[in-house]
Structure formats: structure tokens, C-alpha cells
Amino acid sequence: MTELLSNYLGGTWQRGSGAGTALFDPVLGNELVRVDATGLDLAAGFAFAREQGGAALRALTYRQRAALLGEVVKVLQANRDAYYDIATANSGTVRNDSAVDIDGGIFTLGTYARLGDTLGDRHHLPDGEAARLGKDPLFQSQHVLVPTRGVALFINAFNFPAWGLWEKAAPALLAGVPVIVKPATATAWLTQRMVRDVVEAGILPAGALSVVCGSAAGMLDALQPFDVVSFTGSADTAAVIRSHPAIARRSVRVNIEADSINAAVLLPQDGADSAAFDLLAKEVVREMTVKSGQKCTAIRRVFVPEALYARATEAIGARLSKVTVGNPRHDTVRMGALVSRAQFDAVQAGLDGLRRHAQVLHDGSRQPLVDADPAVACCIGPTLLGVTDADAAGTVHDTEVFGPVATLLPYRDTAHALALVRRGQGSLVASLYGSDAAALGAAALELADSHGRVHVISPDVAQLHTGHGNVMPQSLHGGPGRAGGGEELGGLRALHFYHRRCAIQASTAVLGTLA
CATH class of the missing domain: 3.40.605.10 (Aldehyde Dehydrogenase; Chain A, domain 1)
Structure with a gap:
């Protein structure tokens, strides 16, 4: 006993x-x-x-x-x-x-x-x-x-x-x-x-x-x-x-x-070869994999300009393919398990629901587990989904899968991107990526009423920022609307x-x- x-x-x-x-x-x-x-x-x-x-x-x-x-x-x-x-x-x-x-x-x-x-x-x-x-x-x-x-x-x-x-x-x-x-x-x-x-x-x-x-x-x-x-x-x-x-x-x-369906947005001023694009891809992967995506602040929706959708798929997928999943006691493992069988089943069910409305861009289920029995371990690889029509993706804007799952969505212009972010109906955090200070500042204020935090990442703070999902005691944690309305x-x-x-x-x- x-x-x-x-x-x-x-x-x-x-x-x-x-x-x-x-x-x-x-x-x-x-x-x-x-x-x-x-x-x-x-x-x-x-x-x-x-x-x-x-x-x-x-x-x-x-x-x-x-x-x-x-x-x-x-x-x-x-x-x-x-x-x-x-x-x-x-x-x-x-x-x-x-x-x-x-x-x-x-x-x-x-x-x-x-x-x-x-x-x-x-x-x-x-x-x-x-x-x-x-x-x-x-x-x-x-x-x-x-x-x-x-x-x-x-x-x-x-x-x-x-x-x-x-x-x-x-x-x-x-x-x-x-x-x-x-x-x-x-x-x-x-x-x-x-x-x-x-x-x-x-x-x-x-x-x-x-x-x-x-x-x-x-x-x-x-x-x-x-x-x-x-x-x-x-x-x-x-x-x-x-x-x-x-x-x-x-x-x-x-x-x-x-619940909070947090978002990350690459502003249109920066292209696929920019530092801001690379910062977005890096942060998305980190937020998908830290604690196996079991964070209330994790990135669930990723917005990029329409012209960069394919390049973003490639860049994020390439990073995800390097993530080793399995027994956390093994030195080579970067991402461990979900906390329980019930949580594993919930994530699988949530993924099944999203797959009916989205394309699988990177399939985490194909990644082998390190030093773990798939029949026993509550491990699941990071999965990136994609939807080409962000306006019609109602389920993606309404559903949080509490695991290593995110969805990539394209937008037409900045106004369209911010409107799509707000379809999350209030979130704990949104992050913005770009190099134009004026554009970043304007977008941050536009999202301020519907988010507890707006995390702005530009190349000058690439080595300094605390991370989209990291909750710092000096800053507010909470969010309006569906995020609970707390502080x-x-x-x-x-x-x-x-x-x-x-x-x-x-x-x-x-x-x-x-x-």
C-alpha cells in the first residue's frame, strides 16, 4: 500500500x-x-x-x-x-x-x-x-x-x-x-x-x-x-x-x-528572412513544448501574413522535428509527458476535434518516444495544425487543447490579424513580433483591452525578453472575457x-x- x-x-x-x-x-x-x-x-x-x-x-x-x-x-x-x-x-x-x-x-x-x-x-x-x-x-x-x-x-x-x-x-x-x-x-x-x-x-x-x-x-x-x-x-x-x-x-x-486561447502575431512589415520571423518560429516551438504545452499562457494560435504561411509551416515544423519526446529521466529528452492518462485522453480528443477543421502540418504522433512505452506513457509529440481560411476557422478560435498543440493561420493585413486575435474573446497573453516600433506599439494598444499581457518581441530584445508564456511577478497575470476576468x-x-x-x-x- x-x-x-x-x-x-x-x-x-x-x-x-x-x-x-x-x-x-x-x-x-x-x-x-x-x-x-x-x-x-x-x-x-x-x-x-x-x-x-x-x-x-x-x-x-x-x-x-x-x-x-x-x-x-x-x-x-x-x-x-x-x-x-x-x-x-x-x-x-x-x-x-x-x-x-x-x-x-x-x-x-x-x-x-x-x-x-x-x-x-x-x-x-x-x-x-x-x-x-x-x-x-x-x-x-x-x-x-x-x-x-x-x-x-x-x-x-x-x-x-x-x-x-x-x-x-x-x-x-x-x-x-x-x-x-x-x-x-x-x-x-x-x-x-x-x-x-x-x-x-x-x-x-x-x-x-x-x-x-x-x-x-x-x-x-x-x-x-x-x-x-x-x-x-x-x-x-x-x-x-x-x-x-x-x-x-x-x-x-x-x-x-x-481557459485562454492565446495568440502570437508576426506583423506584416517583416519577411521570412527577418530576425522577427525567426523569433516567432523559435517562440512558438518553445511555447508548444515547455511543460508539454500544459500552460495556461501557451501559444494556441499563430498568425502570419498570407504570403508567409508556407514558409512559417516549414520553419516551425523543422524546429518541432528536432524535439525529442519521452522519459524525462533520459538526458536526450527535451519534452516529457502529460500529467495523467485523463489529460492524455483529453488532448487526444481535442486534437481529433481540431483535425476535422484543420490540416496537420507537423504530426507529433509520428515521432518515436525515447525510453518510454507508448502503451503506458502519457506522451504525445508536438502537433502543428493549419487553416488557410482563418475567418471560417470558428473551432480554432473557440477551442483550447491543453497540450503541445498550436494552429497556424494566415491574415491579409494588420487590421485583419488583430480582429482574428480578438476572436479568442479575451486571453491571458498575446505576443507580437516585428521590428517596426511604431507598428508594434499601435498593435499592442489595440489588443490591450482584451488581454492581460501583450508581450512585444523585437530584435533589439531578442536576448532580453522573458518569454511569451513566462509569468513574471512584476507584471499582471490574468485576462478578461473567457480568460476569467481575474488579476x-x-x-x-x-x-x-x-x-x-x-x-x-x-x-x-x-x-x-x-x-
Whole structure:
């Protein structure tokens, strides 16, 4: 019998009362551990976090909480090797892909530790300047931000068990709000191990950080009006969350990051022999293959001028043909597995649906697997599809296949390209490629209203840009429309989700005491 991972709730380690759900190695197929949350007293656990963890965090200043984040960073860095082993076994990722998750999460945590130190020894944040309410300046209004007196419930996706935890927990803990994380079951092991290491180090106050692995049943029922929820996952699940009485009736604040059909566009000023064209081809392949395309920010649609469609097919296909797929423990493998058999089946079904409307330009199924049994391993090669009539490609603009899949589409002119991008109905990120600064700037502003980020890549930043799909803590992460309408990160902007804004109307003498 494999190990049943414990949950940490109410300040104690607790095992569920059921047999648990098995987590598997997606390459070798063997069972690794089990998770279960059956029988947990969620209401009591949430109350403990809310009352004990929240009070202890709020008693600290921003600078003191930032120092705690710095100590957590040290614990995570000391255990990196164990995290990499878990990621290889449970997520099937090659080392570079594991780094995106593990080191990316640690980097984000460290960034917020440094940002928090700049907020000083205070317990609230001023929001703008005081405003006079009448002719006499003695009576004024000052807006302040104070930590919400609730818990932050994180319902996370399977693709980033490390980064997904810390990119949300860092601003929440810095804000003074206790965290309860419910990781996706398929890859919960890494999240649980990280929380275990931090808890055992005794850095955070009791109740400040909790983890529940297994079913999410009942978790939304335990929410109270001043709690907050941050969800990453499918639009269907997001709709269920939004309709729950805690959100619909008790006004629990919710942040959603959902499906996103992100795009990359080569502007028409640059031809097939340009540096911008090469940068596009390189970035498309990277985004298709990093974490086997299992990124909410991955490129799904690639737009090029009509005259360059054939050349783009050739250039991207040539790079994809060099990608080795298989067992991530093998030194020559560049791309590992999808995280589970269920995800493998979902990608195959999505591909079958897209193939009915598109031509296969590069067939990843023809690539042999390295040191992996095709009958067992959840591996699939990168697949590039193509549609020559982008206007009629409704399915391509509406369907996200969450794996190493992208579709190439031609456009007539810049206006046509940007209109096609917007058919994604709101995305996390779009990237633009070209060398004309004015054209790039104009296109970026045109897309700004429908994207959380617009990533502009020109030859002068070829060695400097952070990547279409890389989420940096200094920049906004989220997107409007079908992407969920949420916002995360963005530096200190992320703290606003965990604060409540209040206008304090008083004499200037009283307002002067609010420093």
C-alpha cells in the first residue's frame, strides 16, 4: 500500500478517512502516493485559519511578514532536489520544465519578500491622498486598505503545483491573510511536500498555511463573507464556483483564471528572412513544448501574413522535428509527458476535434518516444495544425487543447490579424513580433483591452525578453472575457485582492494618527 499523504488543517496533520485517490507516474505508470480529504472538519479548519492564523499575521507589520516570506524561500531552496524528484515522478517533466514550476515559484516568493520590505513597519496601506469634503479643510476623507479578516482559499490547477501555490500565497501572506490551498489531485504531491517542509520549519504562525489534498467537496460551503477564493482551471468549473451561494449571496470575493486561447502575431512589415520571423518560429516551438504545452499562457494560435504561411509551416515544423519526446529521466529528452492518462485522453480528443477543421502540418504522433512505452506513457509529440481560411476557422478560435498543440493561420493585413486575435474573446497573453516600433506599439494598444499581457518581441530584445508564456511577478497575470476576468501578481497590485478599501472621514488631526 502506497503512502497516504496527510492534510494540514486546523494546525494539525490529518489523514482522510477514505482509501484515497492514487497519483501515478505518467511515464512509467506506477502508483506513487495517495491523497484523501474524506471526513475532515472543514468548517473547524477554516475557522482556525481565520481566527488564529489571521490574527497572528495581522499582528505583524508588512516588513515582518516579508521577512517570513524570505525565511520560507530558504526552506524551499534547501529542499529543491526533493521537489525536482517529485516533479519528474508525478508530473513527468524534464528538468528545465520542472524549473519553470519550482524555481519560478521560489523566485516569485522572493520577489514579494523584497517588495514587502519596502512597505515598512505598518499595518495598513494608504490609498491615495486625503480629499477635502467641504470648504473647510479640517474635515477630510482618507481611503485606506486593511487586510481582509478571512481566509484565502486557493483551488489550483494540475500544471503548476509549486508556482501555482506560491504566486498566490506570497501576496496573500504578505497582506496578512491566511492561506488554505486545495491543489489539483493529479499532481498534489509536490504542493503537499512544500507545505509540509514550511510547516515543519515553524516559520509561519499556526493556521497561516494549510493544505487539503483530495476532493474539494464542501470547501466552498465553509466560506464566510470576508474570505476570498482564487481559482485556476476550466471555465466550466469556474461557472460552478461563481454560482455557489458563498459567492452569489455572501459576496465572497473571487478571482478566476480560466481557459485562454492565446495568440502570437508576426506583423506584416517583416519577411521570412527577418530576425522577427525567426523569433516567432523559435517562440512558438518553445511555447508548444515547455511543460508539454500544459500552460495556461501557451501559444494556441499563430498568425502570419498570407504570403508567409508556407514558409512559417516549414520553419516551425523543422524546429518541432528536432524535439525529442519521452522519459524525462533520459538526458536526450527535451519534452516529457502529460500529467495523467485523463489529460492524455483529453488532448487526444481535442486534437481529433481540431483535425476535422484543420490540416496537420507537423504530426507529433509520428515521432518515436525515447525510453518510454507508448502503451503506458502519457506522451504525445508536438502537433502543428493549419487553416488557410482563418475567418471560417470558428473551432480554432473557440477551442483550447491543453497540450503541445498550436494552429497556424494566415491574415491579409494588420487590421485583419488583430480582429482574428480578438476572436479568442479575451486571453491571458498575446505576443507580437516585428521590428517596426511604431507598428508594434499601435498593435499592442489595440489588443490591450482584451488581454492581460501583450508581450512585444523585437530584435533589439531578442536576448532580453522573458518569454511569451513566462509569468513574471512584476507584471499582471490574468485576462478578461473567457480568460476569467481575474488579476494576479503585478507587483504590489496583487495585495489589493486581499485587502478591503475603506474611506475614513475625520478631522485632519484624526487622519494624522493613521500613519
